Structures are given as structure tokens and as C-alpha cells.
Amino acid sequence: MYIDAGTGSMLIQAAAAGVFTCLVFFRQITAWFRAQFRRKEKGNGTVVG
Amino acid sequence: MGPSSAERIPGSFRDPSGFVFRREGKLFRKISERGKEDFGRFLRSGLAEKLVREGKLVPFRPTANDSVIELEEIPFITYPYEWSFSQLRDAALLTLELAETALAHDMILQDATAFNVTFSGGRPVFMDHGSFCACRPGEGWGAYRQFAMHFLAPLLLMKHVDLRCLDLFRAHLEGFPLDLASRLLPRRSWLSLHPLIHIHLHALMEKKYSSGTGKTRIPRSSPERLHALFGELERYVSRLTFPGQKTDWADYYADNNYSKENFLFKKEEIGRICRRLSPETAVDLGANTGVFSEIAAKYARRVIAADIDPTAVEGLYRLAQTEYPNIFPVLLDLNNPTPGLGMFNRERQDFYSRCRGELVMGLALMHHLRITGNWPLDHIVRLFAGMTSRTAVVEFVPKSDSQVRRLLRSRDDIFDDWTIDDVVRAFRQKFGTCRLIPIPDSERMLLELTL
Numbered sequence: 001m002y003i004d005a006g007t008g009s010m011l012i013q014a015a016a017a018g019v020f021t022c023l024v025f026f027r028q029i030t031a032w033f034r035a036q037f038r039r040k041e042k043g044n045g046t047v048v049g
Numbered sequence: 050m051g052p053s054s055a056e057r058i059p060g061s062f063r064d065p066s067g068f069v070f071r072r073e074g075k076l077f078r079k080i081s082e083r084g085k086e087d088f089g090r091f092l093r094s095g096l097a098e099k100l101v102r103e104g105k106l107v108p109f110r111p112t113a114n115d116s117v118i119e120l121e122e123i124p125f126i127t128y129p130y131e132w133s134f135s136q137l138r139d140a141a142l143l144t145l146e147l148a149e150t151a152l153a154h155d156m157i158l159q160d161a162t163a164f165n166v167t168f169s170g171g172r173p174v175f176m177d178h179g180s181f182c183a184c185r186p187g188e189g190w191g192a193y194r195q196f197a198m199h200f201l202a203p204l205l206l207m208k209h210v211d212l213r214c215l216d217l218f219r220a221h222l223e224g225f226p227l228d229l230a231s232r233l234l235p236r237r238s239w240l241s242l243h244p245l246i247h248i249h250l251h252a253l254m255e256k257k258y259s260s261g262t263g264k265t266r267i268p269r270s271s272p273e274r275l276h277a278l279f280g281e282l283e284r285y286v287s288r289l290t291f292p293g294q295k296t297d298w299a300d301y302y303a304d305n306n307y308s309k310e311n312f313l314f315k316k317e318e319i320g321r322i323c324r325r326l327s328p329e330t331a332v333d334l335g336a337n338t339g340v341f342s343e344i345a346a347k348y349a350r351r352v353i354a355a356d357i358d359p360t361a362v363e364g365l366y367r368l369a370q371t372e373y374p375n376i377f378p379v380l381l382d383l384n385n386p387t388p389g390l391g392m393f394n395r396e397r398q399d400f401y402s403r404c405r406g407e408l409v410m411g412l413a414l415m416h417h418l419r420i421t422g423n424w425p426l427d428h429i430v431r432l433f434a435g436m437t438s439r440t441a442v443v444e445f446v447p448k449s450d451s452q453v454r455r456l457l458r459s460r461d462d463i464f465d466d467w468t469i470d471d472v473v474r475a476f477r478q479k480f481g482t483c484r485l486i487p488i489p490d491s492e493r494m495l496l497e498l499t500l
Binding site: 004005006007008009010011012013014015016017018019020021023024 | 281
């Protein structure tokens with residue numbers, strides 16, 4: 001590494017990566033619940049025609 | 050083959066893994082002993098081939114010397130301070146994409162400077178083949194700070210403060226100082242997650258640890274964490290849309306005294322000249338929204354379209370992205386064109402030494418140089434004669450025209466030589482022939498000048 005990464009920068013980056021990992025996890029969970037809900041809704045739908 | 054008898058490119062000296070040089074008109078990269086292992090890995094992993102195939106990395110080929118590769122040359126390099134908002138954003142997205150793709154190949158992008166990217170074919174392309182190195186377990190992204198300084202800070206300032214904040218790049222080639230960006234951004238940006246982390250808290254942390262000499266333990270990272278960081282940055286940056294600032298020049302064509310017919314005549318005449326010359330490079334100075342760059346792009350191999358207005362350059366970039374990939378947009382103030390910058394003023398080249406064409410156009414431009422900028426006529430002649438190797442096409446707008454009257458509204462008319470006779474006489478000092486093309490139903494005149 002030929003550039004100065006900066007101690008403060010590496011610390012804030014570690015914190016940011018931690019926050020974003022939690023955020024991604026949270027998004028995956030909500031996406032899963034949404035998918036379940038949609039599947040259920042589809043199952044209850046009436047077929048016309 | 051070695052670089053001994055070659056000319057080393059002045060901007061390529063920081064990274065000890067190699068450097069770029071020119072020899073017999075061709076461009077090469079020397080891979081140093083230090084960079085050999087990483088470059089070998091870059092090739093073996095298939096990452097290099099994938100990036101070249103996808104048009105994201107400048108193509109290269111091996112030479113007889115296994116520590117030298119030959120690079121395909123980009124015909125016109127533009128620098129970040131010459132880009133529009135969307136260009137800087139797309140360059141940031143390319144950098145993040147490369148960082149993420151590298152990670153999937155057990156490599157990491159070791160730097161994230163905006164100067165590693167330029168534009169070709171209407172899209173960003175990465176130029177530094179030595180930026181990829183092995184990913185060490187537990188290590189974070191060392192280029193994070195550089196990414197914040199080169200991309201996030203300027204983008205946020207342009208978005209939330211003013212598009213002209215891009216000019217700060219010229220003064221800070223190492224990237225925007227984060228403490229300055231933090232001070233300039235509006236207070237409400239503290240309430241937004243990404244600006245809060247990458248700029249405000251980042252600036253505070255930099256300050257806190259800048260004077261420390263002791264060893265600080267940095268938490269271990271993991272590929273999953275880095276993927277989350279790159280993914281979230283990508284998600285955020287891709288949502289940064291052009292702020293759509295109202296500028297002086299945005300409505301230029303809607304607000305002039307051209308009738309539909311004489312504008313059409315002008316377009317047709319420019320089309321005829323471009324078709325006849327079919328230049329390798331055409332330069333359109335004061336291109337505005339690119340009406341004439343578009344015409345030139347049909348007949349020229351490439352068109353360098355320069356304008357002072359960031360909104361106009363945004364439009365030119367859109368044109369390059371969609372219909373005319375041979376247009377190279379560039380933000381340029383002719384009164385203060387890009388100078389040579391950086392180490393010995395040679396690290397980043399000035400505009401004039403990069404830009405020359407067989408055809409140089411300056412349509413509805415000269416009166417702004419003469420009257421707004423107080424350019425003497427011989428300076429205007431020098432501009433066009435210096436940039437073209439064959440032909441220049443300029444437009445003379447007389448004092449009776451409403452555009453010129455507007456420029457003279459609040460100042461003394463000290464421009465006695467602003468007559469067609471004086472202008473032609475001045476151009477004839479440098480140009481062998483001068484063909485006058487009157488624009489019907491107007492007092493405007495096109496001048497086709499040949500050296």
C-alpha cells in the first residue's frame with residue numbers, strides 16, 4: 001500500500017462496514033418477510049376467468 | 050525492451066509497483082519487481098481479462114519483455130475537474146464496482162483516486178493496471194479515505210452546495226480535505242447516514258488521530274464486511290442525481306434571435322463543412338448543449354466538446370452516453386483554461402497541450418471572448434490558429450445583434466474593431482484563406498478559415 005490509509009479513516013471505515021453489514025442483514029430479513037407476505041396474498045387471491 | 054530511452058509519463062510516479070512510459074509513439078507500462086507478484090495474480094485470476102472484456106479497463110497486451118505491457122491509448126484524457134456531476138458519479142461507481150469485483154477474485158483495489166479514471170466511448174474507463182493487489186486477511190480497504198476525498202466529498206458539495214465546488218479539485222489534487230467539506234456542507238447533511246459517516250465523523254476521526262504516534266488497534270475486517278461497505282456505497286452513490294442547477298447558459302438556444310430557418314441553415318452549413326473535411330479530431334469550443342458537436346460527431350472520428358457551463362457539460366455527457374460515444378465532453382473556461390498542475394506543473398497536463406484538431410469550431414463564441422472577456426482580436430486568432438492543424442470555423446455576431454447589445458448594455462463600447470472587416474483582416478494574418486458565409490435573414494456571418 002503506497003498511500004496513507006489514515007488511522008482515523010481505517011477506524012471509521014471499520015465502524016461503517018459494521019453498520020452497513022447490520023443494515024444489509026436487516027434488509028434481507030425485511031425482504032424475506034415481504035416475500036412471505038406476498039406469497040400468502042397470492043395464495044388467497046381469487047382466479048377470475 | 051526497457052524504459053531507458055523512453056519518456057516517462059509525468060503523472061505516473063507515486064505507485065512503486067510500476068510506471069507508464071512512452072516509446073516510439075506507443076504507450077507502455079513497466080511492472081517493477083515490487084509489483085510483479087500482484088500483477089501476475091491480476092492476470093492469472095482472470096480479473097484483468099474480465100475487466101478489459103467488459104470495457105472497464107484500458108486494453109493492454111503483453112510484449113516480448115514480461116515486465117512490460119503495451120497499453121491502448123485513450124485519444125483524449127480528461128481530468129476530474131473537467132467533468133460534469135454525472136461523470137464524477139459514474140467514475141465513482143466504476144471504482145466501487147472494480148473494488149467489489151477485485152474482492153471476488155481475492156484481490157483489493159489499493160487506491161481510489163479519480164485520476165485513475167478517464168472517459169472514452171461515453172463511459173468511464175479505469176487506467177491504472179497496477180492498482181490491484183492481493184487481499185490480506187483481516188485488512189480493511191486502505192483506499193477508503195481516498196475514495197471519500199476524491200469522490201464523495203466533491204459529489205456531495207456539488208449536489209448540496211453548488212456545482213462550481215468542483216473547481217476545488219484543481220487546488221486539491223490529493224482530494225477534497227474532509228474537514229473543509231464537512232464545514233461547507235449544509236447542517237442538514239449531519240442527519241443523513243452516508244454524509245454523516247463518510248464526511249462529518251470521518252473528518253472528526255481524522256483530526257483526532259492526526260497527531261497520535263502510538264499504535265492504535267484497528268478492528269479486523271472480513272470480505273463480507275467489505276462487500277457490505279462497497280454495496281452500500283454503490284447504492285448511495287448511484288442515487289445521487291444531477292442537482293439540475295439553473296445556469297446562465299442552459300437556455301442559450303431558446304433565448305437568442307435566431308429564426309428556425311437561419312438556425313437550420315447554420316446547421317446544414319456546418320454539416321457540409323464537417324462532411325467535406327471528415328476530420329480525425331474536431332474541437333467544438335463553447336459547445337453548449339452540443340447541437341453542432343452532434344453534427345460534427347457524424348463525420349469526425351472524435352469530437353472534443355468544451356463548455357464553461359456544468360449543466361451544458363452534463364448534457365454533452367448524456368449525448369456521449371446515448372447517441373454519440375465519440376464525443377468527449379470537457380468543462381472548460383477559455384478565460385482560465387486547465388493549466389498544468391501537480392509536481393513541476395507536469396503531473397496533469399494543461400488543456401492546450403492535450404487538445405488539437407483538424408477542425409476547430411467556435412460558434413456564437415467570439416463575441417463573448419472579445420466583449421465579455423476583453424480578448425484582443427489577435428488573441429482570438431491565436432486561439433484558433435494554435436488549436437487547429439487545418440481549418441477553423443467561427444461565427445461573427447455584429448453589434449446590431451441583440452446578443453451583443455445585451456453584452457454592451459451596462460458597459461462602454463470600447464470595441465471599435467468589432468466589425469467584419471477588422472475580424473477578417475485579423476484572421477488573415479494567420480490563415481491563408483477565409484470564406485465568408487452570410488447567414489440568411491441575419492447579420493451574422495460564418496467564417497471558414499484554412500491555414
